[in-house]
Amino acid sequence: MTPQVTDPPVTEHGGGVWSIKVPIPDNPLGFTLVHLLDTDAGPVLVDTGWDDPASWDTLVAGLAACGVAVADVHGVVITHHHPDHHGLSGQVRDASGAWIAMHDADASVVRRTRSNPPDRWYAYLVDKLTAAGAPADHLAPLLRARDEGRPRKLPGLAPALPDRSITPGELLALPGRRLRAVWTPGHTPGHVCLHLEEDHPAGLRGNGRLFSGDHLLPGISPHIGLYEDPDSETVTDPLGDYLDSLERVARLGPAEILPAHQRAFTDAPARVHELLAHHEERLTGLLALLAEPLTPWQIAARMEWNRPWDEIPYGSRTIAVSEAEAHVRRLVKLGRAEAVPGSDPVAFVAV
Incomplete structure (x- = not known):
């Protein structure tokens, strides 16, 4: 596989790796960096981008700029289930017969999204926001949508079911490459980074390269919210998961990070330190x-x-x-805050 051009929106990163800027419509992030990895079995994508005609056209054109037709794609590795990453996976599979791989925790989210009718999601959001103290004017549009049986207009209503599971700690079955899955929950419960355990093509010092998805970005912090599961009452700690995952990535010491947004960058430990400090500052301010x-x-x-x-x-x-x-959940787990007994909606206070 020989790249034909490297003009934007395609960037060649060397060593059989390219990135394609696939646009996200009406979103300040602008684009998802879909990475193309050459393997002995054929090209493999890391993420696919938003399910939108313009995004699809950009992905197809970007692949062509790298000398690849969509029909050539051998596999798709998904860092996490969000629609700006997983949205076009089904279309890529339909066009090529490629397999789709995802961590089981995010595959469960995909199955849940497909199986729950829209009114169930609306009712779930209403209950959650009511418990959080949302005012009536914020709840009203959700209540109308629930009661009218309005189709959910959010993207990713029927995301593609994956064909393979990504097992943390194991090398993916990619002939000619050493790509190891690193489980990094926080942004989603099944988010994975992908560690390319090969010498950096430009000789940068460090331990290979890391496809970091949304886990580690050069200039912004990913959204860390509650994991959404209408069928579970498990009290999760997504921020705790994320902070632990950050430290795990810092210990890898990759020479270069290839994220899904913004740009490639170096010095993962320094960026991890900044993000840890950012969240500690937020927790301190919250207290x-x-x-x-x-x-x-x-x-x-x-x-x-x-x-x-x-x-x-x-x-x-x-x-x-x-x-x-x-x-707040992180502070409660650390014993620094607690729910006020009998409060409805629930209120929290520092201890």
């Missing part, structure tokens, strides 16, 4: 807020975001509340 009892909605409204709370769009407020809850 100060919890000098008085607050619901998760009130907490989210008082936390610092990239814009004032009044300017945050409707859907993003729901995501912000989930992130606030993940941070």
